[in-house]
Amino acid sequence: MAKKYTLKKFNETGLIETKVDETRFSIDYRNILNSSQFEAVSAVKGNYLLIAGAGTGKTRTLVYRVARLIELGYPPESILLLTFTRKASKEMLNRAAMLLDSRCTKINGGTFHSFANLTLRKYGKLAGIDPSFTILDQSDSEDAINLIRGQINIDAIKKRFPKKSTIFKIISLSKNTDTRIEDIVEVSFPHFLEFADKIVDIAKVYEAYKRKNSMLDYDDLLIYLLRFLQNENQGAKALLSKIRFVMVDEYQDTNYLQAEIVKSLTKYNANCMVVGDDSQSIYSFRGANFKNIIEFPNYFPNTTIIKLEENYRSTQTILDMANFIINSAVEKYPKNLFTRKTSDNLPAIISATNENMQSRFVVNRILELREEGVKLEDIAVLFRSSFHSFDLEIELNKANIPYIKVGGMKFMESAHVKDLLAFMRVTANPRDLISWYRILMLHEGIGPKKAQAILGYIESNAFSFDKHTELPVPAKMYDKIINLFEIIKTAKNKSKSPAEKAEYLYNYYDPLFKSAYDDFNKRKKDIETFINISQNYKSIDSFLADMALEPPQDSVSDLEPGNNEDEFLTLTTIHSAKGLEWHTVFLIHAMEGFFPSSQASESTEALEEERRLMYVTVTRAEEHLYVCYPMHIFDRYSGFTIAKPSRFIQGIGEDIAEEWLLDEE
DNA sequence: TCGAGGGTTTTTTTT
């Protein structure tokens, strides 16, 4: 039966008037919020740029605005709240629901990518893509590129060709900053300039491969969404007419594509509020451009700029340190953070003799704080790169302090989980060559060349699961491969749930798994978790989409079940700490080469981003801040060398931070 | 010619 479309009028009148009687609300907005917050919260129509410094109640403001719009009678579905991370979106919806009622959870909310996913699944046909598309996460994309690289470079290139991750980065940056690959290479990877043509070729094959197999990588999700919105077809109009309010959190970390999406989303309704802080822009490696926030008023007519400057999170002494760090920034936009929270505690800068002493200091201090009544969940240890916490993790285990690690090696990225996932994927899409490749390589006797040959066979039109006439493998491997095909064919059976499929495939994978990994016992837990997670899904497609878009964060092995306290210390990369706050914050490895990272030292821009990262770190703390660094560090080349404290804390006055010297008892 | 196996290097940050 034909589907019925009702086109609604745009710019419809009959919106509720903005003059409102405050007593009609169940929430006392005017008194709960400060005047800037109230201005933002009570805004209904028009475009707004909210410049919100760290800890100024940005989330709170958005949450209250959602509640208020709903109280004003706007349907929840007319509100679109785009956030940067999954976590942030969940938190906001929950807070709004607590504030008002469950209507708030019905608003459209999520990350740009999850919104793109939902939209494209719904309107895929109109967007020119099969709605049952597969999503490639970064490692999938890299694997695809690796495969293509292998095909293209048959003529042996003598020199070092860029790694798959580098090629991926270049292609991705090119897409999400709308820049030619050649230009990206020239500016950011000049040492690979001679390979620019080859990279362009690889990109073309990569795009064609995805196109052919209905696969979208993270950038494609945004690209297709944008195209769909810009193409004014019925679906786009239907969607756009429904959305009357667009709110975007962390706008300083949007890239070109995301900014364009916001522009398209608001084309008819012109009610857009973006929130951000240019001093907290820390995602330029992903194409984020903090100029988006600066240029917002140029693209959105009659933008009202509201600044939130009162900080409710940190003490003045912590803010002083934050200001010290950001004041030396080359480029910044004037902001004047202040607070009424005073404190006698100065942030501390701790120099330890070596890394282990740093770890023991953190552990010691945490134990003391716990004695003083600070809960573990109110404490966090932050670091620049995820491997910086290895030594500390050992000490924490010794001291029996339970912790959760955020960022870094993730569950879904571990090789064994990816293996099993590859099996699942092939059942969902038998043309998924990347997954086939991964599966084939697990088998003894099959390396890159044979795997490629079999891929060619699978890709050919003659391929079916039943007839095998020209399978290009030696006779002794023939049965093995046929058996594999049989297994996949059986698993494909539609009546099997994702969990049943996973179980069935794991049976086959088990011997391969055990021979591939010596430490299979440790890894086994992850497999079990994977199967458990799959039990929550009815369809394999939604299972696979979720695994790519919102993968479960932690490997279970991090969560020791032996501890019955459900209180955990948080270990996190600074990037993952974004938007969060703790009573006490430790920063470890605040030293040159680690933070700023040695890769950043070549460009001023990168160093400036590291500085903002330090600013983000400091502003996570409410009461206590400990910045630690070891004085001696093991260096691969020169053994133990003297470490230099991070440039961002050098020259800091005694009025801002106090120095601690550690002494062994 | 291909694949296995061992040794070496190299780690940013995430949707």
Add this chain to the structure above:
DNA sequence: AAACCCTCGA
């Protein structure tokens, strides 16, 4: 821990 590089054996 995983990617990369090299060598050796079939």
